[in-house]
Amino acid sequence: MAVKRKTEAGAPAFTGAQLLTFDRYRERRDLLGVLLDKDQRYTFSEVDALIDNFMKGKVN
Incomplete structure (x- = not known):
């Protein structure tokens, strides 16, 4: 089963590995x-x- 939690705004959060x-x-x-x-x-x-x-980061 996917590991997720609800944030304050109600948006689901996922681990970096899941993403x-x-x-x-x-x-x-x-x-x-x-x-x-x-x-x-x-x-x-x-x-x-x-x-x-x-x-958007700058390239040196």
Whole structure:
């Protein structure tokens, strides 16, 4: 059974390991493998914000 919890806003939260299996993030699995801690829980909005912040980062 999927391990998830409800946050204050009622949004489900999933572990980083679970998020890597979702079709929603199929194209970003390599990036999420680096950004996410496999045991920490994230909501979809948190993951989307992490991706956006990374993609907007400056290249040195």
